Amino acid sequence: MTEALEDLRDGKPVLVHDFEDRENEVDMVYLAGEVTHDKVARLRNDAGGLVCVAVHPDAARRLGLGYMSDKLAKAGDERLVDADLGYDDRSSFSTWVNHRSTRTGVTDNDRAKTVRRIADAVETVLAGGVFDFPSEFRAPGHVAVLRGHDDLLDGRQGHTEMSLALADEAGEVPATVVCEMLDDETGDAMTVDDARRYADENDLAFLTGEGFARLVH
Numbered sequence: 127m128t129e130a131l132e133d134l135r136d137g138k139p140v141l142v143h144d145f146e147d148r149e150n151e152v153d154m155v156y157l158a159g160e161v162t163h164d165k166v167a168r169l170r171n172d173a174g175g176l177v178c179v180a181v182h183p184d185a186a187r188r189l190g191l192g193y194m195s196d197k198l199a200k201a202g203d204e205r206l207v208d209a210d211l212g213y214d215d216r217s218s219f220s221t222w223v224n225h226r227s228t229r230t231g232v233t234d235n236d237r238a239k240t241v242r243r244i245a246d247a248v249e250t251v252l253a254g255g256v257f258d259f260p261s262e263f264r265a266p267g268h269v270a271v272l273r274g275h276d277d278l279l280d281g282r283q284g285h286t287e288m289s290l291a292l293a294d295e296a297g298e299v300p301a302t303v304v305c306e307m308l309d310d311e312t313g314d315a316m317t318v319d320d321a322r323r324y325a326d327e328n329d330l331a332f333l334t335g336e337g338f339a340r341l342v343h
């Protein structure tokens with residue numbers, strides 16, 4: 127994991143597989159505070175899934191970023207809640223946002239700006255500062271915020287919590303970008319073998335869910 131932590135600090139992506147009996151997907155992961163438009167382009171072109179920002183639960187709480195499933199239930203849309211995933215108890219989706227300085231919110235520049243500013247918000251509130259999230263972000267938007275489980279890896283072992291564990295181990299702000307790697311030919315998730323091949327060809331670290339076991343208490 128040491129190589130992965132160094133890569134993250136150096137602004138390189140890390141590939142993270144969860145588990146065969148979970149999503150069985152490989153995500154491309156960056157530290158959110160380092161994301162620039164070229165990194166969003168790499169996520170879009172080489173990964174292809176949904177560009178999301180995972181945030182530490184303490185920050186999510188202070189920023190008012192609850193689970194979307196809870197918001198739906200409170201709004202009377204209980205029947206829409208994703209309680210039947212099959213691979214996990216719940217998703218980690220919170221709110222989808224754009225930074226208010228963006229135009230449409232979907233370009234690589236816009237999404238990079240939104241991602242970086244979410245990381246700033248996380249850093250600010252975890253340092254005890256105040257951040258008025260709605261004053262800077264509009265919803266719905268093009269970047270999905272993912273809220274880490276309150277017990278982090280001890281409570282849930284999704285890419286959300288694994289990526290936050292990497293940021294923590296790296297001593298960095300616990301805000302990460304995760305994006306699933308998809309396969310253009312099959313229409314499914316990229317296989318672990320193909321993702322490993324991509325990691326080897328691009329000199330990237332490849333981690334699996336089992337590799338996080340020592341961090342689960």
Ligand SMILES: O=C(CO)[C@H](O)[C@H](O)COP(=O)(O)O
Nearest residue numbers: 153176178218284285286287
């Ligand atoms: O659903 C997702 C958001 O696009 C992805 O699977 C991402 O990996 C985060 O989710 P999880 O923590 O459940 O793996």
Ligand SMILES: [Mg+2]
Nearest residue numbers: 149151217306
């Ligand atoms: Mg998923």
Ligand SMILES: [Mg+2]
Nearest residue numbers: 149151284285
């Ligand atoms: Mg996932």
